[in-house]
Amino acid sequence: MATRVIIVRHGQSSYNAQKRIQGRSDESVVTEKGRQDAQAVGHTLSSLPIDAIYCSPLQRAKTTAEIIQNCFIKPPSLSPSEQLKEIDLPLWENLHKQEVIEKFPTDYQCWKERPDEFKMVMATPEGQKDHFPVISLYKQAQEFWQNLLAKHSGQTILIVAHNGINRCLIMSAIGIPPSHYHRIQQSNCCINVLNFTGNWGETVQLESLNQTSHLGIPIPPTRAENNRLRLLFIRHGETQWNRESRFQGIRDIPLNDNGKQQGQKAADFLKDVTLNFGVSSPLLRPKETAEIILQYHPDLSLDLRPQLTEICHGLWEGKLESEIETAFPGLLQEWKDAPETVQMPEGENLQQVWDRAVACWQEIVKDYSNSSHPQTGIVVAHDAINKVILCDLLGLQPANFWNIKQGNGGVSVIDYPQGIDGPPVLQAINLTTHLGAGVFDKTAAGAL
Secondary structure, three states, X not given: OOEEEEEEEOOOEHHHHHOEOOOOOOOOOEOHHHHHHHXXXXXXXXXXXXXXXXXXXXXXXXXXHHHHHOOOOOOOEEEEOHHHOOOOOOOOOOOEHHHHHHXXXXXXXXXXXXXXXXXXXXXXXXXXXXXXXXXXXXXXXXXXXXXXXXXXXXXXXXXXXXXXXXXXXXXXXXXXXXXXXXXXXXXXXXXXXXXXXXXXXXXXXXXXXEEOHHHOOOOOOOOOOOOOEEEEEEEOOOEHHHHHOOOOOOOOOOEOHHHHHXXXXXXXXXXXXXXXXXXXXXXXXXXXXXXXXXXXXXXXXXXXXXXXXXXXXXXXXXXXXXXXXXHOOOHHHHHHHOHHHOEOOXXXXXXXXXXXXXXXXXXXXXXXXXXXXXXXXXXXXXXXXXXXXXXXXXXXXXXXXXXXXXXXXXXXXXXXXXXXXXXXXXXXXXXXXXXXXXXXXXXXXXXX
């Protein structure tokens, strides 16, 4: 039975406001804004059947957790855990960020560019010792998961912790390597959702990353002063074949009425965002979705990219799962268990889709970051296309295909602070709150 985990970052702290490095220092306290945002999270989550709350014992996280807990009519139990403490940065703690940059320029560059290699040399009674903060935190997160899952199988759990440990909880759960530590973002009082299918080591799905709409922030703001490129990556709205769980692939199925409504909700959600361009797969379902979104941006034309066409399912297309199992016994289960091994009958395999989709994505980044002004645009495609691109950006492999969820009309936000010359930052993944279903993605769970 699946275990659902909601992960929240603490509310704004005094050190956040002062731009100081916190780490495991416990001098930082939640600000008034942080308390208000914690109340907002609490009200958002208070109607959900949460079985238990775990939090870091550091006061900024513990205070946030207590505010959230008190929003429930029947408050779940709250348990502080040492395994949810923030990243340990003893040589930098309590310093202003700018002071760290000036005093430790080489170390700070390593921290930002190669976080898995970043180390602090610590003096111990036995002599000097190398401390690798990110690697240590990643292991800490893995240990926490093993303990938690053993106790709460099939339940819904809330975790309230910190920027760094939250990243490592998400990363270690779905297999993102420590080298990609800075590629995912955690805003104060954001909401993330993970679905564990079983015990530690079994498939985990990242349902959403860094939701902030409950704070009145539709999409997380960029952290870079002059972010070169922002891509709003969207899955098309629902089709009737999605609703029926019928495999679509390259069949050109249009949006159904609900899909058109989802497109309109995505359009309204992004209405106030200044867009400079729009890109889409040429198939009807994403093209229609993109056209609905661009109704508020009539000066933009749609750039159709054939490489963004959905995976070709070959002889599976038009069929339900039961029909596929009859015609190709065992292959559908292999697709679910080990998708990277499956060659679709008279269709594609996942590596072929991966290669063309990632190449197309890189072309889009190159084409639209080559401007003298920051650019923001939409890219509308399909479930499999979106998943493989997001997997690639997160350092995952085709075997991790099912670790990422993409709901119809869901929006992901990817920034390129340095354009094509630097790594992306995934500000949010699979935002679906604009579709009216609340914290959880309740879109059709139909076939690709």
